[in-house]
Amino acid sequence: MSNLAERKARLIVHGETPYNAEPPLVRLRAAYLTPADDFYVRCHGDLPAIAEDEFRLTVDGAVSTTLKLSLHDLRSNFSHVVVTATMQCAGNRRADMRVVAPVSGDPWDGGAIGTAEWTGVRLADVLREAGIHDGADKHVAFESHDTVEGHPYGVSIPLAKALAPETLLAFAMNGEPLLPEHGFPLRAVVPGYAGVRSPKWLKRITVQDRPSDNPIQANDYRLYPPDVTAETADPAKGHTINTMPLNAVICEPMRGAELTVGTNRIRGYAISGDRAVVRVDVSGNGGRSWAQASLEHDANTPFAWTFWTIALDLPAGEHELAVQAWDEAGQTQPSDPNDTWNYKGYLNTTWHRVRVSVT
Ligand SMILES: Nc1nc2c(c(=O)[nH]1)N[C@H]1C(S)=C(S)[C@@H](COP(=O)(O)O)O[C@H]1N2
Numbered sequence: 001m002s003n004l005a006e007r008k009a010r011l012i013v014h015g016e017t018p019y020n021a022e023p024p025l026v027r028l029r030a031a032y033l034t035p036a037d038d039f040y041v042r043c044h045g046d047l048p049a050i051a052e053d054e055f056r057l058t059v060d061g062a063v064s065t066t067l068k069l070s071l072h073d074l075r076s077n078f079s080h081v082v083v084t085a086t087m088q089c090a091g092n093r094r095a096d097m098r099v100v101a102p103v104s105g106d107p108w109d110g111g112a113i114g115t116a117e118w119t120g121v122r123l124a125d126v127l128r129e130a131g132i133h134d135g136a137d138k139h140v141a142f143e144s145h146d147t148v149e150g151h152p153y154g155v156s157i158p159l160a161k162a163l164a165p166e167t168l169l170a171f172a173m174n175g176e177p178l179l180p181e182h183g184f185p186l187r188a189v190v191p192g193y194a195g196v197r198s199p200k201w202l203k204r205i206t207v208q209d210r211p212s213d214n215p216i217q218a219n220d221y222r223l224y225p226p227d228v229t230a231e232t233a234d235p236a237k238g239h240t241i242n243t244m245p246l247n248a249v250i251c252e253p254m255r256g257a258e259l260t261v262g263t264n265r266i267r268g269y270a271i272s273g274d275r276a277v278v279r280v281d282v283s284g285n286g287g288r289s290w291a292q293a294s295l296e297h298d299a300n301t302p303f304a305w306t307f308w309t310i311a312l313d314l315p316a317g318e319h320e321l322a323v324q325a326w327d328e329a330g331q332t333q334p335s336d337p338n339d340t341w342n343y344k345g346y347l348n349t350t351w352h353r354v355r356v357s358v359t
Pocket residue numbers: 039040041042043044045087088089090144145146153181182183194195196197198199200201
């Protein structure tokens with residue numbers, strides 16, 4: 001197995017502390033299941049080192065029995081499930097929002113996303129073992145071992161999503177124990193939601209009446225209109241980003257590629273948090289005309305990305321490739337980053353555009 005330094009060398013590193021990195025897009029498109037070595041890493045604080053035999057998960061709050069579970073307890077007392085799911089940062093494609101105005105945060109290209117086969121136990125099974133108290137508007141709060149600006153990392157999800165069959169406490173990724181940077185020994189995987197709601201290095205799960213008051217949940221990862229600035233942002237008025245929107249990215253060729261006149265293969269991914277991607281259109285002329293790509297779809301993976309391919313005939317010259325996906329509700333993506341710009345640079349879903357020159 002590789003070590004962290006070797007894995008870092010494979011990625012485009014946006015920051016060392018906290019460690020943030022993404023793979024080049026061509027490598028991301030090479031395999032439907034992203035190898036752990038090529039999987040983007042998003043950290044808010046330190047990288048905690050946790051010894052497997054000292055690990056305990058506490059489950060408490062509005063439950064009948066407080067649980068303290070070792071990794072062995074989790075593995076042996078609950079059924080194992082495998083879910084293929086895409087993890088995606090709410091800041092994926094943020095870099096392209098900078099054409100409008102500066103945004104805060106790391107300048108992610110389209111690689112803050114990856115798909116894995118996650119193995120673990122259902123969060124629902126663990127919560128039922130603890131016995132959830134009745135009550136409608138409940139939330140499941142998570143606390144982790146890493147520290148972010150003096151607080152432990154913490155977020156929450158609505159109880160309904162916590163009880164959904166796809167929501168896991170995962171101990172393995174693509175059949176191997178989690179790597180340290182992906183949350184060893186245990187993380188949540190909340191398919192369809194922004195990556196921020198899938199805490200790594202889990203420590204505590206609390207059932208409660210309100211969302212987590214941790215700053216990450218209470219202040220960060222909110223979507224604001226374009227006129228809101230860092231100075232005027234009021235988290236109470238921001239929309240909490242949970243379910244991820246429809247998006248699509250051209251992975252191949254990459255920006256600035258030099259292509260040859262004739263048929264060229266264009267490939268990429270499309271994704272939607274809770275709807276099926278039904279169509280992907282690709283343009284060779286900046287969106288004036290479109291052709292339909294073929295989808296490589298696996299019907300058994302509703303929470304994972306769709307890979308697409310198209311062969312385009314490109315004449316000599318400078319061209320702007322563009323992509324837009326369509327979902328089962330007939331929704332598609334905005335064309336212009338001005339339409340969705342926000343100072344945090346979240347949820348950039350505008351047409352992904354790639355300039356190439358053809359000779
Ligand atoms: N404990 C903890 N969990 C975390 C984070 C973190 O910084 N600390 N980052 C979150 C964010 S914003 C994302 S996008 C995903 C990234 O998961 P990955 O690094 O395994 O790709 O982890 C989430 N879980």
